[in-house]
Amino acid sequence: MKILIVGTGYVGTTTGLIFCKIGHQVTGLDLDERKINALQAGKLYFYEPGLEDLLTKHVSAQNIRFTTDTEKAVKENDVIFICVGTPLGPQGKADLTFVKNVAGTIGRYMNHYKVIVTKSTVPVGTAEKVTNWIKENQPSPIPFDVVSNPEFLREGSALYDALNPDRIVIGASSDRARAVMRELYKDFQCPIIETNPQASEMIKYAANSFLAMKISFINELARVCDALGINVNDISTGIGLDHRIGPHFLRAGMGFGGSCFPKDVNALIQTSKETGRPLSILEKVVQVNDEQQLYFMKKIRQVLGGNLENKTIAVLGLAFKANTDDTRESPSLILIEKLRGEQAAVQVHDPVVKSVGFMQFSTVEETVKGADAVILCTDWDDYKTLDWAALKQLMKQPIIFDGRNMLNKTKIEELGFRYLGVANH
Numbered sequence: 001m002k003i004l005i006v007g008t009g010y011v012g013t014t015t016g017l018i019f020c021k022i023g024h025q026v027t028g029l030d031l032d033e034r035k036i037n038a039l040q041a042g043k044l045y046f047y048e049p050g051l052e053d054l055l056t057k058h059v060s061a062q063n064i065r066f067t068t069d070t071e072k073a074v075k076e077n078d079v080i081f082i083c084v085g086t087p088l089g090p091q092g093k094a095d096l097t098f099v100k101n102v103a104g105t106i107g108r109y110m111n112h113y114k115v116i117v118t119k120s121t122v123p124v125g126t127a128e129k130v131t132n133w134i135k136e137n138q139p140s141p142i143p144f145d146v147v148s149n150p151e152f153l154r155e156g157s158a159l160y161d162a163l164n165p166d167r168i169v170i171g172a173s174s175d176r177a178r179a180v181m182r183e184l185y186k187d188f189q190c191p192i193i194e195t196n197p198q199a200s201e202m203i204k205y206a207a208n209s210f211l212a213m214k215i216s217f218i219n220e221l222a223r224v225c226d227a228l229g230i231n232v233n234d235i236s237t238g239i240g241l242d243h244r245i246g247p248h249f250l251r252a253g254m255g256f257g258g259s260c261f262p263k264d265v266n267a268l269i270q271t272s273k274e275t276g277r278p279l280s281i282l283e284k285v286v287q288v289n290d291e292q293q294l295y296f297m298k299k300i301r302q303v304l305g306g307n308l309e310n311k312t313i314a315v316l317g318l319a320f321k322a323n324t325d326d327t328r329e330s331p332s333l334i335l336i337e338k339l340r341g342e343q344a345a346v347q348v349h350d351p352v353v354k355s356v357g358f359m360q361f362s363t364v365e366e367t368v369k370g371a372d373a374v375i376l377c378t379d380w381d382d383y384k385t386l387d388w389a390a391l392k393q394l395m396k397q398p399i400i401f402d403g404r405n406m407l408n409k410t411k412i413e414e415l416g417f418r419y420l421g422v423a424n425h
Contacts, residue, residue, distance in 0.1 A: 001024050001079055001184060002024070002025050002079070003016070003077060003079045004074065004076075004077035004080045005028045005029065005081045006029045006030075006073075006080060006081065006102050007083035007084035007098075007102075008030040008035055008083075009085065010153070011151050011158075012119070013028065013039065013048075014048070014159060016028050016081075017159075018163065019184075020063040021163075025064075026058075026064040027064070027066070027067060027073050027077060028066040029066075029069075029073045030066070031070075033068055039059075039066045040059065040065065042059045042060065046326075047323075049323055050159045050160075071108075071109045074105065074106055074109035074110060074111075075109055075111045077114070079115045079184065080115070081117045081149075082099060082102050082103070082116065082118045082119060082130070083120055083151075084102055086099060086122055088263045088267070092269060092270040093267060094121070094263070094267045096123075098120075099120060099126065100133050103116075103129075103133035103134050104133055104134070107134035107135065107136065107137030107138045108137045110134070110144060112142065113142065113144060115177050115180045115181070116134065116147070118146065119150065119151050121151075121204050121208075121260070121264055121267075123271055124201045124202050125198065126197075127148050127173075127198070127201065128197070130146045145174050145177035145180075146177075147170060148169075148198075148201050149200070150169055150201070150203065152204075155324040156324045164190075166190060167191045167192070168188060168190060168191070168193070169192075169195070169203050170185075170192060170200065171200025171201065172194070178194060205268040208260055208261055208265065209279075209282055212264075212285055212289070213281065213282070213285045214248075214249040214250055215249050215250075215253075215256045215261075216255075216285040216288040216289050216292075218232065218251065219288060219292050219422075221235065222252035222422050222423035223295060223423070225423040225425070226423040226425075232252045232405075232423035233251075233424060236250040236251060252422040252423055253292075253404050254296055254332075254335065254404070254422070256320075256331075257320035257328065257334075258326055258329055259326060259328045262286075263329075265285060265286060266286065268282060292331070293335050294338075296335065296403060297335065299401070299420060300313075300373070300375070303399060303420060304373060304399075308344040309342065309343035309344070310344075310345065311344045311345070311372045311373070312347065312371045313339050313371060313372065314368040314371035314373070314374045314375070314395075315332060315336055315347070315348045315367075315374075315375050315377055316350075316364065316375065316376050316378070316380075317349075317378020317380060317404075318330060318332050318333065318350035318353040318377070318378065319380075320332070321379065322379045327356060331377065331403070333356070335375065335377065335403075336348065336358060347367045347368075347371065348360050348361070349361050349363070349364050350378065350380075365390075371395045372396050373400070374399070374400050375401045375403060376401070376402045376403055376404055377404070378404070383406065384406055388407075388415055392416060398417045398418060399417065399418045400419050402419065402420070402422070403422065409424055
């Protein structure tokens with residue numbers, strides 16, 4: 001099939017390359033010439049492990065091309081995936097401006113039957129809106145179908161997730177569209193859920209909200225464990241082995257961030273309020289997450305004497321999680337702002353993220369030099385294997401706050417550090 005991907009972020013680029021891999025001809029469309037030029041040259045402009053090699057391979061083989069020519073791209077392709085951003089808008093609702101603009105463009109240039117697929121995370125009822133936006137912009141009526149096909153990619157492992165999906169969800173209202181989508185995904189060996197667009201849209205929000213709920217649950221429980229002197233990691237292991245619960249997303253830390261969970265949880269809360277049936281559990285999930293940095297900050301303040309003014313703090317990790325350069329809603333950045341607000345001198349390092357406006361160093365050694373404390377904010381593998389004995393000699397005070405519970409407490413304390421994790425007793 002001839003497939004058009006509108007929006008060349010990590011979702012759009014990954015989706016396009018996977019379709020190349022299974023034999024389809026793909027075009028990537030974006031209005032940002034800088035992004036398009038980089039991708040056409042086989043260069044990934046964002047960080048996602050393994051993706052650039054696949055990009056280079058398929059650009060060289062001419063299985064994928066990238067363009068800013070909207071009219072030509074729309075006319076030449078049969079299936080169009082909408083992969084643009086849906087940022088958090090006013091009152092916690094998803095901002096569908098980019099989706100609306102794409103739909104209008106498709107309507108203007110459509111020249112034959114097409115299947116329009118919303119891959120972006122969108123509120124329930126968006127498929128109907130996209131249908132109307134396309135119709136409003138058509139010079140003359142041309143048949144088409146709008147399908148909801150949400151993505152379930154994790155930043156940092158998007159390529160693996162795309163190749164090995166847990167499930168594929170297809171929300172369609174016509175047999176013709178369902179047949180096209182079945183053909184598109186025929187080579188994937190996983191459950192395929194066929195439903196209507198509204199249910200498909202809800203599945204995406206419900207999945208992310210449930211995972212966020214697990215994170216907030218273990219973080220709130222960690223505070224109780226802290227008070228009782230219990231290692232929350234033992235609790236996570238003990239309950240995670242129950243197959244009804246599972247071990248994933250049960251690591252206590254500094255709270256969730258990124259481009260998905262904060263936005264999607266808030267959007268579902270807003271949707272629930274509009275129905276008159278508010279999801280109070282999710283409202284608490286957000287509250288717990290917002291409080292988690294405050295809880296961690298309180299611990300830092302207590303250990304460092306209650307006053308952070310003129311204290312030098314080394315922060316390791318800026319991305320919201322390892323293996324990505326995404327800093328959106330990163331707990332690290334929130335913590336840094338709080339530290340700076342209390343007049344601490346903050347020195348930061350991240351192996352991938354650059355130029356975030358802080359005093360940033362290229363090596364960990366430079367970052368921790370003269371520091372009163374180190375805060376581990378992102379669970380990069382690089383930080384797990386550091387020579388902490390050598391780093392200790394560079395620091396003013398040997399104190400580590402482990403916001404990810406990623407280091408071995410016993411070994412670190414044997415080196416002479418004062419170690420404080422998240423209920424990691």
